[in-house]
Amino acid sequence: xxxxxxxxxxxxxxxxxxxxxxxxxVAADEGxxxxxxxxxxxxxxxxxxxxxxxxxxxxRSGVTFERTLAMSARLPQSLPxxxxxxxNPIFVRGWSRAFSLARSAGFSGAILPDIPVEELASIExxxxxxxxxxxxVAPTTSPDRLSRICRTARDGAFIYLVSLRGITGARIGDTVxxxxxxxxxxxxxxxxxxxxxxxxxxxxxxxxxxxxxxxxVIVGSxxxxxxxxxxxxFARLIRQMRRKLDRLD
Amino acid sequence: xxxxARPSGGPDRRGYFGPFGGRFIPETLMTALLDLESGYERIxxxxxxxxxxxxxxxxxxxxxTPLYRADRLSSAAGCRVYLKREDxxxxxxxxxNNCVGQALLAxxxxxxxxxxxxxxxxxxxxxxxxxxxxxxxxxIYMGAxxxxxxxxxxxxxxxxxxxxxxxxxxxxxxxxxxxxxxRDWVTNVENTYYLIGSVAGPHPYPMIVRDFQSVIGFEAxxxxxxxxxxxxxxxxxxxxxxxxxxxxxxxxxxxRTELIGVEAGGTGTSLGRHSASLSRGKPGILHGMxxxxxxxxxxxxxxVHSIAAxxxxxxxxPEHAYLKKMRRARYFSVTDREALAAFHHLTRLEGIPPxxxxxxxxxxxxxxxxxxxxxxxxxVNISGRGDKDIPRLFENGR
Ligand SMILES: Cc1ncc(COP(=O)(O)O)c(C=O)c1O
Numbered sequence: 001x002x003x004x005x006x007x008x009x010x011x012x013x014x015x016x017x018x019x020x021x022x023x024x025x026v027a028a029d030e031g032x033x034x035x036x037x038x039x040x041x042x043x044x045x046x047x048x049x050x051x052x053x054x055x056x057x058x059x060r061s062g063v064t065f066e067r068t069l070a071m072s073a074r075l076p077q078s079l080p081x082x083x084x085x086x087x088n089p090i091f092v093r094g095w096s097r098a099f100s101l102a103r104s105a106g107f108s109g110a111i112l113p114d115i116p117v118e119e120l121a122s123i124e125x126x127x128x129x130x131x132x133x134x135x136x137v138a139p140t141t142s143p144d145r146l147s148r149i150c151r152t153a154r155d156g157a158f159i160y161l162v163s164l165r166g167i168t169g170a171r172i173g174d175t176v177x178x179x180x181x182x183x184x185x186x187x188x189x190x191x192x193x194x195x196x197x198x199x200x201x202x203x204x205x206x207x208x209x210x211x212x213x214x215x216x217v218i219v220g221s222x223x224x225x226x227x228x229x230x231x232x233x234f235a236r237l238i239r240q241m242r243r244k245l246d247r248l249d
Numbered sequence: 250x251x252x253x254a255r256p257s258g259g260p261d262r263r264g265y266f267g268p269f270g271g272r273f274i275p276e277t278l279m280t281a282l283l284d285l286e287s288g289y290e291r292i293x294x295x296x297x298x299x300x301x302x303x304x305x306x307x308x309x310x311x312x313x314t315p316l317y318r319a320d321r322l323s324s325a326a327g328c329r330v331y332l333k334r335e336d337x338x339x340x341x342x343x344x345x346n347n348c349v350g351q352a353l354l355a356x357x358x359x360x361x362x363x364x365x366x367x368x369x370x371x372x373x374x375x376x377x378x379x380x381x382x383x384x385x386x387x388x389i390y391m392g393a394x395x396x397x398x399x400x401x402x403x404x405x406x407x408x409x410x411x412x413x414x415x416x417x418x419x420x421x422x423x424x425x426x427x428x429x430x431x432r433d434w435v436t437n438v439e440n441t442y443y444l445i446g447s448v449a450g451p452h453p454y455p456m457i458v459r460d461f462q463s464v465i466g467f468e469a470x471x472x473x474x475x476x477x478x479x480x481x482x483x484x485x486x487x488x489x490x491x492x493x494x495x496x497x498x499x500x501x502x503x504x505r506t507e508l509i510g511v512e513a514g515g516t517g518t519s520l521g522r523h524s525a526s527l528s529r530g531k532p533g534i535l536h537g538m539x540x541x542x543x544x545x546x547x548x549x550x551x552x553v554h555s556i557a558a559x560x561x562x563x564x565x566x567p568e569h570a571y572l573k574k575m576r577r578a579r580y581f582s583v584t585d586r587e588a589l590a591a592f593h594h595l596t597r598l599e600g601i602p603p604x605x606x607x608x609x610x611x612x613x614x615x616x617x618x619x620x621x622x623x624x625x626x627x628x629v630n631i632s633g634r635g636d637k638d639i640p641r642l643f644e645n646g647r
Contacts, residue, residue, distance in 0.1 A: 042419060042549035043535060045431045046275045052418055064547045087273050087534040089548030114273045114534070118263060136276035140438060145279065165277055166436040 004245040005033040005216025006207070007196055008223055008238065009084065011054040012037050012071055013063035015228060020071065023227050023234060028079045030238040031246075035075070036111060036218065039068045039085035046113040048169030050221035054228075065089055065098065069105035077106065082134065084111040087119075095126035103131045109157060110134065117149045124152070132157035137187060137195075139165060139179050146186060153193035161187070161214060163199045169221030172200040181213040204240035211245045259571070264452020266571035272451040274431075274537045281438045286453045288358045298353060305349045309382065310339045312346075312464065316472035316628070321598040328621035330614070331481070332601065333469050333497060333630045342604060342633030343465060343493045344375035344446060350461035352379040355442035362386045362437065365444045366430040368395055368423035368489070369559035369606065370402025371633060372446030377411035387411040390430045392422040395558050402637060420552055423562045427536055447490025448566030451537030455566050462496030469628060470500045477626055483507040486630040487609040488527065488580065489559050491566035493632035498578060507579070510569060511613030513555030514582030520545065524553035525582035526565040527573055533564075540567045556585035557605035559633075583612040591615055592635060602635030 008027050013020050027035055040055035040063055047055070072081060083102050090098045090112065102110060109132035115123065117135055127133055132155040137146060139162065153159050161183060164176050184195050197210045198218030210217045219241065227234040259266040272282060292298040306312040314334045323330045335343040355363055363385050367373030373389040380387035389406055393415045396403050406413050419425035427450075434443040448455045448462070473481055484501060486494035488510040498508045515523035523529065526541045533542030535550055543551040543563040555561045572578035583591075588605060591612035596602040603611060607630070614629050621627060 043424065043428050045428050045536075046435070048432075056418075059547075059549060088542070088544060088550070091534050091539075092531070092544065092546070092548040113275050114537070116272060116274060116276050116279045118279075119271055119273055138275070138277035138279075140277050140280045142280050142283075149276075162275075162277060165438055167432050170436065 003249050004211040005194065005196060006031065006238070006242055006245055007034045007036055007198070007216055007218040008032045009036040009038060009218060009220035011040055011051065011058050011224060012068040013058045013061060014054040014224065015057065016061065017071065019227070019231070021074065022231060024075050024079070026231060026235045027238060028076055030235055031242040032238060033080065033216065035079055035081040036084045037068060037072055037081055039065055039083060039089055041086040041089055044086060046167055048167040048221060050169045050224050054224050065093060069101060072105045072107060075106065081107055082109045082111055083107045087112055087114050095123050096128070099126060099131050100128050103128055108132065111160060117145065117152055120152055130155060134158060134160050136160045136162060137183060138162040139183065143186070147190050150187060150190035150193070153191050158194045158196050159187055159191070160218070161195050161197045163197050163201070163210065166199065168199055170200045172206065177209050177213055180210060184214045204244045207241040208244040208248065211248050217245070259568070260452060260456055266568045267574055269538070269540050269567035269570040270452055270455060271539050272537060273534050273539065274451045275435055277435045278438060281434070282451055282453065284358065289354060289453055289457055292354055292357055298357065301353055302350055305353070306346065306464065310345045310349055311337060313468045314338060316469050316476065318476070319599050322595065325598060326615065326618040326621070327623060328618065328625040328627055331473065331626070331628045333465060333628055335465060335493065336601065336603060336607065336631045336634035340371070340375045340378050341636060342371045342375065343462060343496060344372045345378065346464055346496070347446065347458050347461045347492060348372070348375040348379045348444060351444045351457065352383055352385065355385065355444065356383060358442065360440060360442035362388070362441045363444050364388045364390065364430050364433050364441055365446055366390045366423065366426035367446060368392070368426070368561055369557070369637065370395065370399040370406070371559060371637065373411070373413070374402050374405050374409070376444050376446070377406040377409035380411065381409045388433065389413050390416055390426040390433070392416050392420070392426045394421040395423065395426070398558055398641070399637060401640065423558070424536070424550060431536070447492040448495050448568060449490040449536060449538060449564060455538065455568055458492050459495045459499060459568060462492050463499040465493065465496040465630065466498060466500035469497060473626065473628065479626065480504050481506050481626040481628045482621065483509055484628045484630065485509050485511060485610045485614045487560060487606050487632060488512050488565060488569060489562050489606060491569045493630055495566060495568055497628070497630045498572070502577060508572070508577065509613060510578055510580040511609045512580055512582040513557060513560035513609060514584040514587070515554040515556070516585055521552040522554050523582060524555045524561050524563060526563060527569060527580040528582050535564045538564070538567045540564050540570045541573070556588060557609065559604070559606040560609065581613065583609050583616060587612040587616065596635070601631065602639065603631050604633035604635050605638045607632045
């Protein structure tokens with residue numbers, strides 16, 4: 001397997017419980033390195049229309065924190081996974097309790113897009129050992145904040161590099177790859193944590209382009225859209241991305 | 250008519266009022282928030298900014314607004330009642346105070362594009378109005394449900410040259426409009442100023458909006474001292490996000506005046522039938538802030554209801570959460586029905602039809618009128634005028 005990582009986002013219980021489970025196992029078979037499982041939240045401000053719609057479907061069908069954990073616990077142990085959600089669903093359960101439960105259900109960490117590093121600092125004490133919190137870097141991140149962010153990538157955490165100014169599923173502009181390469185280079189001087197690029201990566205060609213800039217790519221909206229069409233197109237998209245990434249080294 | 254020289258209670262450097270507030274927002278926006286904070290600190294000390302603000306508040310927004318002794322309401326209630334007449338502001342509500350201040354700030358920060366969320370349409374209209382005046386491009390996000398409920402305000406915004414984007418996600422109301430405005434801001438952060446309409450959102454917004462709205466209370470304080478030579482026993486204001494309430498409360502926080510916020514009790518006490526986040530909510534995190542929130546046990550935000558579109562919001566400004574915790578202010582709710590009765594009451598007694606939002610403040614006072622003696626002074630903040638709501642009454646009457 002190639003050194004460039006493929007991280008796949010799925011909304012828990014989307015399109016429904018059984019197809020979610022099958023999609024996760026297809027993902028494992030097709031060489032996805034980390035599965036990012038989204039606990040749907042009613043007000044996902046960092047997400048575009050595809051993930052918003054998937055979240056709404058999942059919420060309507062009764063996907064909760066507890067059910068997301070149960071779904072995770074049934075996945076193959078060998079597939080690393082992180083929990084992606086927003087602050088409130090964790091906060092209302094108590095940071096410490098929610099993180100510990102997530103770890104017991106097989107999650108190695110959490111991604112919380114509405115918690116910047118300033119707030120992460122006060123949540124950090126509630127993080128159980130061996131459970132990481134993923135810090136975000138954006139194209140707008142200033143140099144002084146960058147070093148602070150990089151210092152918080154601990155216990156196996158990767159850095160989530162947001163490719164563009166925008167929300168998930170947005171269209172990537174022409175200059176984004178250059179910017180991503182430059183930011184990755186600055187991150188490398190500050191931490192050994194791997195840098196994975198996400199937001200707007202839709203095609204195998206995008207995966208190749210951004211795989212070259214960083215340690216791996218995160219794919220969400222386009223995979224969910226493919227899954228909405230069926231397991232076959234979903235598997236095909238992942239396979240093509242995997243193949244392109246493998247050829248990079 | 251200046252910004253308060255020194256904030257008396259918070260927020261602290263991280264934007265917290267006690268445990269409430271903070272900055273729960275995507276990383277992409279952090280630099281913009283930090284720039285906003287430092288830009289705001291600069292203009293606080295800038296004389297020419299204060300001169301521009303003063304000019305616009307007097308000539309354009311119509312300040313100072315009167316503090317009016319409501320004699321017929323007073324004798325009906327059995328105490329001395331004054332109304333703070335924010336309904337006489339340009340565009341019909343207190344919202345313009347904040348819009349003028351923030352739009353001037355946007356210009357100083359070099360932003361020529363303004364976005365905002367709106368519920369009742371009052372904040373959207375006020376934003377579009379100042380954008381027209383300053384020649385800024387303006388996009389307003391409004392829930393599809395509110396577009397339907399407040400059609401004339403949509404038309405007004407368009408007349409003023411704003412683009413109105415109908416939001417179809419979630420509950421199609423104010424909170425969803427705010428989600429969509431945040432998504433726009435993340436996407437266009439470099440050239441866009443997000444002009445939040447209440448004391449909500451991530452730090453520094455709750456502080457900035459409070460400072461710009463505090464003119465209401467500083468004026469009222471001066472006016473009541475001039476008229477009566479003493480401070481009021483109580484002040485009533487309606488609470489949606491909390492900007493008109495904090496606006497009138499702020500100058501009185503160091504005093505002994507009782508500060509009372511009236512929330513929207515809607516049609517009942519079960520979740521989904523009201524929007525009384527302080528009276529019935531629990532601590533939670535939404536739209537960049539930790540505050541009292543109406544959410545279901547899963548952590549998803551609850552549906553809310555109020556006859557007043559401007560109160561139809563599941564959260565509340567973090568400073569109110571703090572004032573509640575410290576027991577410096579008290580909050581309770583009145584129902585749609587009580588607010589409607591108060592609307593008619595004030596219209597008939599004083600010839601002043603209040604906005605449905607402001608009618609909640611009137612109803613809250615009316616409910617508690619027996620607490621007061623004849624000589625007690627009470628101020629009720631009339632945050633806006635009822636013109637926008639009269640078509641609803643007309644349709645319901647047919
Ligand atoms: C007249 C009026 N009063 C009150 C409000 C509620 O907002 P806030 O609680 O921020 O004053 C609104 C909001 O649209 C309004 O239009």
